[in-house]
Amino acid sequence: GATVTVEHEACLAARVWAWVVTLVIVLGGKVSGFTKRIWKIAADDPRRAVHGLKVGLALALVSVFYYTRPLYDGVGGSAMWAIMTVVVVFEYTVGGCVYKGFNRAAATVSAGAIALGVHWIAANAGHELGPFIRSGSVFLLASMATFSRFIPTVKARFDYGVTIFILTYSLVAVSGYRVESLLALAQQRVCTIGIGIFMCLCVCVLICPVWAGQELHGLTARNMDKLAGAVEACVEDYFADQADGKQQPPSAAAEGYKCVLNSKASEDSQANLARWEPGHGRFGFRHPYEQYKKVGAAMRHCAYCVEALSGCVRSEIQAPEHVKRHLADGCTTVAARCARVLGEAASSVSAMTTSWSLDFAVADMNTAVQELQSDLRELPSKLAEESPALVIDAVQLFTVTSLLIEVSTRVEGVVD
Amino acid sequence: GATVTVEHEACLAARVWAWVVTLVIVLGGKVSGFTKRIWKIAADDPRRAVHGLKVGLALALVSVFYYTRPLYDGVGGSAMWAIMTVVVVFEYTVGGCVYKGFNRAAATVSAGAIALGVHWIAANAGHELGPFIRSGSVFLLASMATFSRFIPTVKARFDYGVTIFILTYSLVAVSGYRVESLLALAQQRVCTIGIGIFMCLCVCVLICPVWAGQELHGLTARNMDKLAGAVEACVEDYFADQADGKQQPPSAAAEGYKCVLNSKASEDSQANLARWEPGHGRFGFRHPYEQYKKVGAAMRHCAYCVEALSGCVRSEIQAPEHVKRHLADGCTTVAARCARVLGEAASSVSAMTTSWSLDFAVADMNTAVQELQSDLRELPSKLAEESPALVIDAVQLFTVTSLLIEVSTRVEGVVD
Numbered sequence: 001g002a003t004v005t006v007e008h009e010a011c012l013a014a015r016v017w018a019w020v021v022t023l024v025i026v027l028g029g030k031v032s033g034f035t036k037r038i039w040k041i042a043a044d045d046p047r048r049a050v051h052g053l054k055v056g057l058a059l060a061l062v063s064v065f066y067y068t069r070p071l072y073d074g075v076g077g078s079a080m081w082a083i084m085t086v087v088v089v090f091e092y093t094v095g096g097c098v099y100k101g102f103n104r105a106a107a108t109v110s111a112g113a114i115a116l117g118v119h120w121i122a123a124n125a126g127h128e129l130g131p132f133i134r135s136g137s138v139f140l141l142a143s144m145a146t147f148s149r150f151i152p153t154v155k156a157r158f159d160y161g162v163t164i165f166i167l168t169y170s171l172v173a174v175s176g177y178r179v180e181s182l183l184a185l186a187q188q189r190v191c192t193i194g195i196g197i198f199m200c201l202c203v204c205v206l207i208c209p210v211w212a213g214q215e216l217h218g219l220t221a222r223n224m225d226k227l228a229g230a231v232e233a234c235v236e237d238y239f240a241d242q243a244d245g246k247q248q249p250p251s252a253a254a255e256g257y258k259c260v261l262n263s264k265a266s267e268d269s270q271a272n273l274a275r276w277e278p279g280h281g282r283f284g285f286r287h288p289y290e291q292y293k294k295v296g297a298a299m300r301h302c303a304y305c306v307e308a309l310s311g312c313v314r315s316e317i318q319a320p321e322h323v324k325r326h327l328a329d330g331c332t333t334v335a336a337r338c339a340r341v342l343g344e345a346a347s348s349v350s351a352m353t354t355s356w357s358l359d360f361a362v363a364d365m366n367t368a369v370q371e372l373q374s375d376l377r378e379l380p381s382k383l384a385e386e387s388p389a390l391v392i393d394a395v396q397l398f399t400v401t402s403l404l405i406e407v408s409t410r411v412e413g414v415v416d
Numbered sequence: 417g418a419t420v421t422v423e424h425e426a427c428l429a430a431r432v433w434a435w436v437v438t439l440v441i442v443l444g445g446k447v448s449g450f451t452k453r454i455w456k457i458a459a460d461d462p463r464r465a466v467h468g469l470k471v472g473l474a475l476a477l478v479s480v481f482y483y484t485r486p487l488y489d490g491v492g493g494s495a496m497w498a499i500m501t502v503v504v505v506f507e508y509t510v511g512g513c514v515y516k517g518f519n520r521a522a523a524t525v526s527a528g529a530i531a532l533g534v535h536w537i538a539a540n541a542g543h544e545l546g547p548f549i550r551s552g553s554v555f556l557l558a559s560m561a562t563f564s565r566f567i568p569t570v571k572a573r574f575d576y577g578v579t580i581f582i583l584t585y586s587l588v589a590v591s592g593y594r595v596e597s598l599l600a601l602a603q604q605r606v607c608t609i610g611i612g613i614f615m616c617l618c619v620c621v622l623i624c625p626v627w628a629g630q631e632l633h634g635l636t637a638r639n640m641d642k643l644a645g646a647v648e649a650c651v652e653d654y655f656a657d658q659a660d661g662k663q664q665p666p667s668a669a670a671e672g673y674k675c676v677l678n679s680k681a682s683e684d685s686q687a688n689l690a691r692w693e694p695g696h697g698r699f700g701f702r703h704p705y706e707q708y709k710k711v712g713a714a715m716r717h718c719a720y721c722v723e724a725l726s727g728c729v730r731s732e733i734q735a736p737e738h739v740k741r742h743l744a745d746g747c748t749t750v751a752a753r754c755a756r757v758l759g760e761a762a763s764s765v766s767a768m769t770t771s772w773s774l775d776f777a778v779a780d781m782n783t784a785v786q787e788l789q790s791d792l793r794e795l796p797s798k799l800a801e802e803s804p805a806l807v808i809d810a811v812q813l814f815t816v817t818s819l820l821i822e823v824s825t826r827v828e829g830v831v832d
Binding site: 038041049053056059060084087131138139140145146163167170174264265300301307308311 | 500547555556561582587677678681717
């Protein structure tokens with residue numbers, strides 16, 4: 001009996017062991033997959049990891065600063081406001097940091113001043129009327145301020161400030177302190193918030209700063225390059241396709257236009273934040289960031305056309321190869337020159353100069369377009385009995401090209 | 417001399433008066449212009465004004481609640497946390513409110529628990545080591561938490577929670593209180609924050625609730641209708657154009673596709689928030705909001721094509737009128753049937769049913785497309801000596817149509 005039990009227990013132990021091992025392996029696999037994903041995020045852009053360290057540093061600095069001060073008096077005291085300021089004001093880009101810092105400071109001071117006035121009125125109005133004045137004013141101001149967030153300008157520039165305004169006003173107006181002690185408290189608090197904002201800005205600007213303006217600049221140039229690659233790759237795919245008789249999957253370059261289509265939101269927010277940045281490097285204080293939005297819109301306008309073109313390239317009904325061959329040279333030339341114009345524009349944006357080579361590239365492109373047009377005009381008479389599907393692609397290419405010319409001329413006007 | 421002075425003074429007074437009057441008129445004009453803009457924002461969507469009132473009401477309720485409690489002890493006390501919670505948690509949509517409330521509660525509790533543990537360790541480690549443990553742990557956790565915001569899932573669902581986590585952890589870990597008094601404080605604070613969140617949710621859900629899910633639903637249906645209108649108007653513009661010989665400005669309906677192009681950001685954020693909403697009306701708790709994003713992407717895919725089509729319609733080089741007439745009927749029919757499919761899809765989305773009429777509409781559209789294709793195939797032989805520019809439009813229309821078919825089949829699959 002005993003041996004059976006021992007064997008049974010050994011068997012059970014082995015099973016449990018096997019189960020534990022499996023669990024560890026599965027968990028290990030998940031953890032390593034997760035670690036790889038995290039590592040990829042950090043490796044794609046090391047500044048993200050640096051940003052994390054910067055936030056930690058700013059918080060540690062503030063906490064050390066308040067340890068060494070005799071004023072330090074626990075959670076309820078002023079240290080809290082410095083920490084809170086650092087946590088909410090610290091943003092990835094310098095522009096975001098300045099935006100939040102300015103909003104926080106301005107909203108705290110203005111709301112504090114108004115609230116002190118109302119507080120004084122309520123204190124003098126007696127115990128009956130006081131609470132009504134306080135709650136009523138909170139209701140009124142909070143409603144108005146919240147509604148003001150729906151105004152587009154306020155939303156874009158002062159959204160965070162409005163939140164802080166409501167918060168500060170409510171806190172001060174509802175508080176039970178006397179006006180004199182409130183004044184001292186307010187002074188201390190404004191000072192603390194100021195120190196918090198100052199520390200944030202120092203850490204943000206001095207250690208590996210990320211400028212929203214530069215990000216926007218780089219994004220614009222990168223998108224232009226991608227668009228150039230997409231135009232060229234699309235047309236090449238179209239003519240290479242039929243060489244071995246079957247559809248190929250779209251190349252990575254040909255999908256590049258999708259980045260351009262989806263970059264509106266990040267462009268808008270970066271242009272909003274870049275406005276707050278002081279001059280840095282080649283960017284002045286009033287650098288025309290609005291222009292980047294216009295260039296971005298022009299590029300998207302062009303990318304819509306590339307999307308339609310790539311739809312044609314990948315459509316199931318294709319023109320026979322011998323028909324395509326008539327226009328292959330012309331189309332490839334136009335696409336290559338379009339790509340060159342966009343490439344030149346991208347490098348002239350990155351270098352922030354107007355270059356003659358851009359003008360030459362545009363002129364070359366226009367010549368190629370005209371040649372293609374005349375080829376096109378002769379084609380129908382040649383191919384009267386054939387399928388008209390060929391003409392589609394060439395003509396769409398023509399549309400894309402004219403859009404590209406529009407884009408490139410706009411870009412020329414924009415680059416300073 | 418006296419009369420001269422008097423006259424001079426009178427003249428000056430008249431000038432000053434005129435200046436004041438002008439100033440008042442200009443200011444009045446600006447104020448009335450501003451008022452009109454504000455009024456328009458409120459009139460466009462009265463729920464915005466209601467939202468402002470709701471925030472005011474929630475804040476007033478909290479302040480009244482704390483006036484009537486004996487616990488009330490000024491700004492530093494617990495009232496502050498309730499007010500702060502209401503100000504930052506109250507959002508326009510119910511989903512946003514639940515998202516922020518849940519994040520705030522979960523982050524406060526988890527960060528508080530961890531911080532209490534670290535606090536206890538630091539307190540037992542003595543005066544030498546304590547500050548290092550505290551500042552070091554703040555640095556480490558803040559860095560890791562900030563970095564975690566770059567992970568897409570965390571960004572989409574817990575962005576606000578991470579901020580609150582860092583804030584709470586820093587406040588508790590750095591505080592100079594003893595562990596026992598901290599426990600009492602923590603309990604009180606969690607309770608206060610809970611009350612704040614509860615009040616927010618009550619006001620948000622009970623008074624004119626704005627559901628992110630419904631907004632998303634409405635947006636999708638509205639965009640489909642706009643797209644339908646744009647397709648039809650574009651083609652009609654193209655053929656009506658030449659009737660009186662000159663280009664007309666694009667009609668408002670023909671510009672409708674632009675809304676579809678720009679709605680990605682709002683769709684994404686609404687789908688994110690809608691996930692947090694409890695079941696309401698015809699929307700269950702796990703309503704497939706992701707599907708709306710897919711439909712949205714399909715519609716944008718289609719809108720890119722409409723954009724290219726409208727570029728052709730508005731291009732300077734136009735086919736001669738007698739050429740256009742060959743295909744006018746076919747194109748108009750296809751466009752009208754495309755619009756009907758989209759319209760049917762829109763109404764079937766709003767009604768949340770699959771209808772047979774949608775299938776019929778798709779079949780009709782396919783028939784019209786086939787007729788147009790055969791018309792098109794005969795055309796080149798008829799028009800061999802003419803310009804091929806006509807073919808463009810018809811063939812692009814064909815592209816649009818096939819995309820529309822794709823969209824409508826996807827929509828069919830989506831509607832439950």
